[in-house]
Amino acid sequence: MNKKSYQIFYEFHFSSDHVERFDVQLDSRTCELLSPIPSSPPSWTRLRTHQCGCCSLEKKTTPYCPVAVNISSLVNSFKNIISVKKCVVRCKTPERTYLKKTSTMEGLSSVLGVIMATSNCPVMVPFRPMARFHLPFSTIEETIVRSVSMYLLRQYFEQQSGRPPDMNLVGLQEHYDKVRLLNEGLLKRISDLSLKKDSDKNALLIFHSLSQLLAMESYTSLKSIAYLFSGQGDI
Numbered sequence: 001m002n003k004k005s006y007q008i009f010y011e012f013h014f015s016s017d018h019v020e021r022f023d024v025q026l027d028s029r030t031c032e033l034l035s036p037i038p039s040s041p042p043s044w045t046r047l048r049t050h051q052c053g054c055c056s057l058e059k060k061t062t063p064y065c066p067v068a069v070n071i072s073s074l075v076n077s078f079k080n081i082i083s084v085k086k087c088v089v090r091c092k093t094p095e096r097t098y099l100k101k102t103s104t105m106e107g108l109s110s111v112l113g114v115i116m117a118t119s120n121c122p123v124m125v126p127f128r129p130m131a132r133f134h135l136p137f138s139t140i141e142e143t144i145v146r147s148v149s150m151y152l153l154r155q156y157f158e159q160q161s162g163r164p165p166d167m168n169l170v171g172l173q174e175h176y177d178k179v180r181l182l183n184e185g186l187l188k189r190i191s192d193l194s195l196k197k198d199s200d201k202n203a204l205l206i207f208h209s210l211s212q213l214l215a216m217e218s219y220t221s222l223k224s225i226a227y228l229f230s231g232q233g234d235i
Contacts, residue, residue: 004028006094008134010111012104013088020077024114031128033118037069044189045069052185054178056122066119067182068189071112075190078108083202091136098136105202110136112204123178126154144217144225148172 005025012020025034043049045068047059057065081104089107091098100107114134117127129150135142151172155165166172187204217224 005034006031006132007092008114009092010107011090011092012107013090014081014085022074022077022111024111024118026118026131031118031132032120033070033115035070037064038072041069042072044192045072050185050188050192052123052182054123054181055185065189066121067116067124067186070115070119071186074108074111074115078104083198089136091134093134100137102137106137109204110138121182123175123182126151126175129154141225144222148217148222 004027006028008024008026010022010024014020026032027034041064045064047055047057047062047065049065049068051059051065055065083103083105085104086101087104087107088099088101089110091110114131117124117131130146133146135146138146148169151169152167155167159165183204187201190201190204
């Protein structure tokens with residue numbers, strides 16, 4: 001592994017003779033995805049194809065959607081595998097290895113999260129720190145805690161730089177509204193492919209639902225996790 005990269009390696013074991021492998025290399029400092037862009041990306045990855053309503057990119061300077069291009073190999077690999085098909089997924093990072101017997105949909109959703117967060121999409125850039133501390137197969141509650149914690153940590157550094165922090169999570173609410181639009185755009189792209197099976201679309205549906213849930217949580221003052229901090233007294 002390149003010393004300047006941070007590697008997240010996934011293996012999907014469907015049988016002894018069917019294993020899908022994905023090597024995600026990130027810049028160790030910026031957490032930017034280091035995978036080379038395909039020489040001839042598929043037409044559905046063009047920026048103008050179902051361009052997301054929140055997208056600020058211009059097709060003259062960015063002809064292809066950064067997220068779509070980087071997930072295209074995943075889409076191709078899983079296009080004929082049904083979402084509920086069971087498999088054993090192994091995720092290896094430099095610090096530890098995770099292993100879970102799960103559905104293709106859950107495993108694929110975990111890989112998509114890393115790639116989407118690190119693909120130079122302006123909407124997904126704020127998720128790069130979460131990608132660096134990737135937690136495969138995370139529950140909804142774990143994702144809420146990690147997302148909000150990272151956002152509040154960002155506000156600490158904003159304050160240290162002399163800028164006003166957003167302690168009311170207003171920016172987080174606005175951000176997840178954009179993520180919802182991004183997920184809708186990606187779903188339309190993949191739906192147009194007329195895939196024989198459904199694992200890719202179902203994995204993206206998880207993201208779509210999760211982005212809506214996180215937005216709702218921030219609007220309701222994170223009541224679903226408030227119990228974790230009750231009765232603790234002063235720190």
